[in-house]
Amino acid sequence: xxxxxxxxxxxxxxxxxxxxxxxxxxxxxxxxxxxxxxxxxxxxxxxxxxxxxxxxxxxxxxxxxxxxxxxxxxxxxxxxxxxxxxxxxxxxxxxxxxxxxxxxxxxxxxxxxxxxxxxxxxxxxxxxxxxxxxxxxxxxxxxxxxxxxxxxxxxxxxxxxxxxxxxxxxxxxxxxxxxxxxxxxxxxxxxxxxxxxxxxxxxxxxxxxxxxxxxxxxxxxxxxxxxxxx
Numbered sequence: 001x002x003x004x005x006x007x008x009x010x011x012x013x014x015x016x017x018x019x020x021x022x023x024x025x026x027x028x029x030x031x032x033x034x035x036x037x038x039x040x041x042x043x044x045x046x047x048x049x050x051x052x053x054x055x056x057x058x059x060x061x062x063x064x065x066x067x068x069x070x071x072x073x074x075x076x077x078x079x080x081x082x083x084x085x086x087x088x089x090x091x092x093x094x095x096x097x098x099x100x101x102x103x104x105x106x107x108x109x110x111x112x113x114x115x116x117x118x119x120x121x122x123x124x125x126x127x128x129x130x131x132x133x134x135x136x137x138x139x140x141x142x143x144x145x146x147x148x149x150x151x152x153x154x155x156x157x158x159x160x161x162x163x164x165x166x167x168x169x170x171x172x173x174x175x176x177x178x179x180x181x182x183x184x185x186x187x188x189x190x191x192x193x194x195x196x197x198x199x200x201x202x203x204x205x206x207x208x209x210x211x212x213x214x215x216x217x218x219x220x221x222x223x224x225x226x227x228x229x230x
Contacts, residue, residue, distance in 0.1 A: 106168030113207015143217035
């Protein structure tokens with residue numbers, strides 16, 4: 001278990017192109033689910049583990065998110081002129097996040113069940129792990145079709161393929177980010193290096209999860225919350 005409070009990176013820079021007209025005049029994290037902005041649902045999870053600092057990267061219509069977050073403790077970083085993707089964005093935020101392991105959370109999903117960040121912190125073993133990702137079995141995934149992302153073996157290590165979906169919450173060491181030559185890159189680049197060293201692990205989420213990356217995901221997330229899926 002890592003010492004509290006955890007540093008947290010909140011990914012909020014995407015264009016939200018799959019949301020079509022809903023992101024014509026607002027960034028995706030401001031889309032409302034059950035009457036509240038997606039980013040506020042994510043911040044509930046961060047505050048539930050007393051994350052500090054909380055850093056959000058911004059790119060598309062950043063002034064609207066800055067206005068929404070004004071008065072909170074969230075630190076914001078604009079990625080300009082180009083978006084840096086997840087790996088580049090996290091590396092760009094390290095001066096604010098510090099040198100220790102960092103939790104990261106996507107801002108376009110809704111969770112029904114225990115706080116995934118708390119589960120991560122309770123299961124984190126830095127002696128054995130370089131990254132620990134929350135994954136959800138396909139039968140408890142909503143708003144998303146297709147195959148899974150990973151398989152979790154008997155030792156808890158992750159392998160590509162399988163019936164578990166990465167749910168956008170993790171804790172990871174950040175040293176390898178500095179070894180990537182590209183300015184903009186996906187976290188997959190670093191995960192692959194960790195997996196090659198047998199140090200990328202997965203945690204199976206016991207509740208339900210909904211991807212709100214497209215318009216239909218809003219209704220699915222609201223229905224999941226109304227049912228009280230756990």
